[in-house]
């Protein structure tokens with residue numbers, strides 16, 4: 027079983043920069059070697075991709091000069107109806123954290139586009155331990171730049187750390203490796219959080235927040251473009 031999966035991962039293709047694809051592939055193969063759980067399920071629900079990124083994040087030094095602080099929440103003002111990409115495992119974790127808060131005032135009482143997981147008074151995440159990788163890796167050296175991004179102005183400064191790009195690549199490889207056998211879905215952060223705080227059960231929330239398959243490809247293209255900018 028693991029041998030066949032190793033072979034599929036080895037042959038899988040993902041559209042990102044080659045070094046990130048290679049890092050994600052090696053990490054997925056190492057995950058297979060060390061996990062005692064159901065590796066196929068872990069690839070399908072994104073547990074493997076998230077664990078890989080979390081390990082990379084915990085081993086990386088904090089970049090110097092970050093402006094990030096408690097209550098600074100311009101990055102929790104989400105664009106469009108999507109708000110960011112999550113795995114199924116992350117979506118389930120976020121739903122479990124937010125479901126007990128259903129009916130309470132949420133971030134949208136502070137800003138109409140804020141994440142429903144945000145506390146509108148303290149501007150702190152009410153699901154901090156369950157926040158997805160996009161939130162864990164988004165940082166900035168300039169909070170004013172984040173405020174501009176929140177209002178739709180494209181400025182340089184804020185962005186995601188390297189482990190987010192590895193996570194996306196690992197998800198893309200997982201999807202390619204499991205093609206025809208298991209679905210590897212992604213979910214919209216803002217739609218999932220809104221469903222959870224309105225009291226929807228997990229299945230209803232997942233159905234409301236599930237991305238079309240092309241959304242992961244689109245996020246990988248954005249990731250590749252951002253990585254290309256970092257090199258210049």
Ligand code: SF4
Nearest residue numbers: 094098100101166172
């Ligand atoms: S990413 Fe920007 S808005 Fe978010 S905590 Fe850091 S400085 Fe503040």
Ligand code: SF4
Nearest residue numbers: 102141143144151161
């Ligand atoms: S989950 Fe938490 S950290 Fe992420 S956008 Fe929502 S409030 Fe902000």
